[in-house]
Amino acid sequence: MPRLLRTVARTAVIAGTATTVSNRVSRRQGNRWAAQEAQEAPPPEEAAPPPPDQAAPDRIEMLTQLGKLHADGTLTDEEFAAEKAKILG
Numbered sequence: 001m002p003r004l005l006r007t008v009a010r011t012a013v014i015a016g017t018a019t020t021v022s023n024r025v026s027r028r029q030g031n032r033w034a035a036q037e038a039q040e041a042p043p044p045e046e047a048a049p050p051p052p053d054q055a056a057p058d059r060i061e062m063l064t065q066l067g068k069l070h071a072d073g074t075l076t077d078e079e080f081a082a083e084k085a086k087i088l089g
């Protein structure tokens with residue numbers, strides 16, 4: 001019986017050591033690959049602001065729709081003025 005326990009204990013130590021070493025190797029490889037990808041990855045491009053030509057029609061369209069809502073009586077004078085101020089900045 002003591003021989004069996006000794007064999008089981010030795011197997012447990014070997015398996016635990018193998019697991020620890022395997023995890024450490026995997027972690028190191030992952031860190032190396034992450035560092036390599038970070039070096040190879042191009043820098044993120046900053047988003048360019050939209051051209052002013054596209055912003056103007058949107059404002060005009062929004063103001064037109066706002067004017068229609070005001071003319072129809074859907075918006076009060078105060079609501080119209082508040083929304084218009086938001087659009088015009």
